[in-house]
Amino acid sequence: MDRVYYLDNNATTKTDPEVLKAMLPYFSENYFNPSGVYSPAQDARRDVENARATVAKFINADPKEIIFTSGGTESDNMAIKGIAYANVDKGKHIITSKIEHHAILNTCKYLEKNGWEVTYLSVDKYGIIDMEELKKVIRKDTVLISIMLANNEIGTIQPIEEIGKIAKEHSVYFHTDAVQAAGKIKLDVKKLNVDMMSLSGHKFHGPKGVGVFYLKRGVKIHSLSQGGHHENNKRAGTENVSGIIGIAKACEIAAEHLNDLSDMVRIKALRDRLEKSIMEKIPEVIMNGHPDKRMDNTSNVSIKYIEGEGMLIHMDFEGICASSGSACTSGSLDPSHVLLAIGLDHGTAHGSIRFSFSKYSTDEDVNKVLEILPAAVVKLRSMSPFWKEKNK
Ligand code: PLP
Numbered sequence: 001m002d003r004v005y006y007l008d009n010n011a012t013t014k015t016d017p018e019v020l021k022a023m024l025p026y027f028s029e030n031y032f033n034p035s036g037v038y039s040p041a042q043d044a045r046r047d048v049e050n051a052r053a054t055v056a057k058f059i060n061a062d063p064k065e066i067i068f069t070s071g072g073t074e075s076d077n078m079a080i081k082g083i084a085y086a087n088v089d090k091g092k093h094i095i096t097s098k099i100e101h102h103a104i105l106n107t108c109k110y111l112e113k114n115g116w117e118v119t120y121l122s123v124d125k126y127g128i129i130d131m132e133e134l135k136k137v138i139r140k141d142t143v144l145i146s147i148m149l150a151n152n153e154i155g156t157i158q159p160i161e162e163i164g165k166i167a168k169e170h171s172v173y174f175h176t177d178a179v180q181a182a183g184k185i186k187l188d189v190k191k192l193n194v195d196m197m198s199l200s201g202h203k204f205h206g207p208k209g210v211g212v213f214y215l216k217r218g219v220k221i222h223s224l225s226q227g228g229h230h231e232n233n234k235r236a237g238t239e240n241v242s243g244i245i246g247i248a249k250a251c252e253i254a255a256e257h258l259n260d261l262s263d264m265v266r267i268k269a270l271r272d273r274l275e276k277s278i279m280e281k282i283p284e285v286i287m288n289g290h291p292d293k294r295m296d297n298t299s300n301v302s303i304k305y306i307e308g309e310g311m312l313i314h315m316d317f318e319g320i321c322a323s324s325g326s327a328c329t330s331g332s333l334d335p336s337h338v339l340l341a342i343g344l345d346h347g348t349a350h351g352s353i354r355f356s357f358s359k360y361s362t363d364e365d366v367n368k369v370l371e372i373l374p375a376a377v378v379k380l381r382s383m384s385p386f387w388k389e390k391n392k
Contacts, residue, residue, distance in 0.1 A: 005320045005368045010152050010180060010298060010356035015246070016205040022249040023207065026242035034239055035228070048239055051248030058251035059197065060188040061214050067231045068244050071211035072179035075198030076103035076146075078213050078235070079175040082221030083144045083196075084111055087173075091141025095172075097121040097129050098341040099156075100148050104177060105337075121147075126290035127156035127342050134163065138170045148177040149192075150185065153338040153354055154289035155298030157185070164193020173219060179203055179211075183254035184264070184295050195219045201243065205358070206250030210243030263359045268296035271357050274366045275299050281374040288342065288352065297357040302344060305387040306351045306380040309333075314376045320369055323354045347386070 006014070026044075034045040049063070056063040069075045084094065096108055098120045108118040119137045121129045129147060138145075145167045150157045160176050167174035175196035178187055183204025189197055197214040201207050215221060215234065227236025257263045275287055278301055288300040303311070308324035315322060324336075335349035344352070355369065381387040 003319050005318075005365045007355040007357060007361065007365055007369065008321045008323050009358035009361070010155075010203070010354065011323055012202045012208065013205045013358050014360055015202075015207055016250060016253055018253060019206055019246045019249045023242040023246040026245055030241075034241060035230075044241055048241060048244050051244045054248040055199075055212055055251050058187065058255055059199075059212075059214060060190055062217060064232070065189075065214055065217055067213040067215055067234050068239060068247075069211040069213050069235060070209055070240070071202070072101070072177065072198050072200030073103040073211075075179075075200070075211045075213040076101070076175075076177055077107050078215075078221060078224060079196045079198065080104065080107040080111065080144065080146060081224055083173050083175070083219075084116055085222035086220050087143040091139070091143050092116045093119070093139050093142045095119045095121065095134065095137055095142060095145045097123060097147055097158075099123050099127055099151055099153075099338045100146070101152055101177060101179070104146055104148070123156075123341050125343050126293070127151055127154050127288075127338065128290065128293065129158060129163075131159070131162060131166065134166060138166070138172060142170070142172050144173045144175060146175040146177065148179075149181040149187075149197075150178070150295050151289070151338060152180045153336055154300045154342065155180075155295040155356075156290045157181070157293045157295065160192045160194065167195075168193060180295065183250070183257070184297055186258050189214055189216070199247075201247035201250055204250050204254050207243050207246040210240050210247045212247065257359065264296055267357045267359065267361060270361055270363065270366050271297060271299050271355070274355060274369060275301070277366075277370050278373065281370070282377050286344075286348065288339065288344070299355045299357075300339075300352060301355070302339070302348045302352040303377055304348055304351055305384045305390070306377055308350055308352050310380055311351075311353055311373075311376060314380070315369070315372060318368065318372045320365075320372060322369075323356070324352060 032041040032044045034048050052063045052066045056066050112118050147158050147163050149160050164174050173195045176194050177198045179200045182199045195216045199212040201210040225236045230236050284304040286302040335346050339349035
């Protein structure tokens with residue numbers, strides 16, 4: 001393959017070279033275990049704690065409220081199981097939404113098999129939950145509400161601040177999965193009214209295999225793994241020092257980009273040009289997600305009378321990387337649970353493609369998609385009996 005046109009940044013992002021540079025010494029000369037008593041180990045401890053302070057600043061938290069994990073999935077597990085197990089005396093009811101990532105949904109399903117009850121809130125056609133429904137389903141035995149900040153497939157942004165207020169009024173803990181939002185939207189745990197928040201390094205130009213779990217001071221969770229006294233007794237295991245340094249550097253760089261805004265403006269312009277041209281060039285398409293309450297980097301388009309998987313293969317031959325759903329579900333033939341939840345029928349959901357941009361995306365990436373996609377749609381539709389029937 002000569003060149004890759006990478007438009008799958010909600011699946012993962014390229015590690016920023018500055019992040020890699022910051023991490024490298026921790027594989028070589030600075031390899032020490034931060035738990036050691038000798039000076040080089042104490043230097044590693046200092047660097048980990050400085051990284052914790054950087055991450056805390058990024059989300060307006062206190063360093064003591066930051067727990068380093070192995071990624072978004074582990075942070076989500078910590079929130080759901082951690083609160084569930086610690087609050088069995090209060091109740092065994094959890095509220096989440098139908099469009100969460102599988103890290104949340106499958107953890108909830110696991111708890112359901114073990115005696116907990118979970119309410120899955122529905123969403124409107126844009127992917128936004130209904131506040132009135134939320135208020136109605138809160139019960140005396142509800143211990144946790146977990147609603148994602150931004151959806152990985154359609155980009156829709158939930159009214160987290162408002163949900164947080166409702167949770168507070170009912171004395172229910174509130175967690176948000178902000179894995180997709182980090183680096184794209186300014187995060188302030190105090191403004192957002194959250195008790196817990198999940199982040200993942202590889203979604204904003206940091207390394208894979210490292211994440212953050214924000215746990216508000218005073219909120220008690222059950223620890224999921226037993227071992228040493230790492231991470232304030234909340235997450236046993238020798239720290240992933242290089243990963244921690246990497247995610248902190250990614251936060252530092254993302255904060256600069258969020259302040260400067262020029263990258264986000266450029267990313268949005270690329271995304272909007274792609275969407276506008278697709279609408280102009282291809283009949284019978286639907287843009288999924290909220291028109292404005294949506295991450296600037298995400299585009300999810302349903303192209304009727306085609307199979308998204310077929311289109312992905314077609315684009316792959318040309319070096320274009322996109323996705324037909326979340327990376328975790330591609331490979332399965334089930335239509336995306338998110339697209340079904342916003343009301344698409346199975347056929348339309350199957351014809352959906354997600355393009356997601358980053359600061360490394362270019363005009364060439366968009367041009368390549370526009371060169372390939374319209375002709376490929378014509379070809380795929382010419383093989384569709386439904387399309388032929390429609391155009392008889
Ligand atoms: N939550 C959301 C919204 C995601 O998009 C992802 C990854 O796609 C995760 C959680 C899981 O994160 P990780 O890959 O770090 O386990």
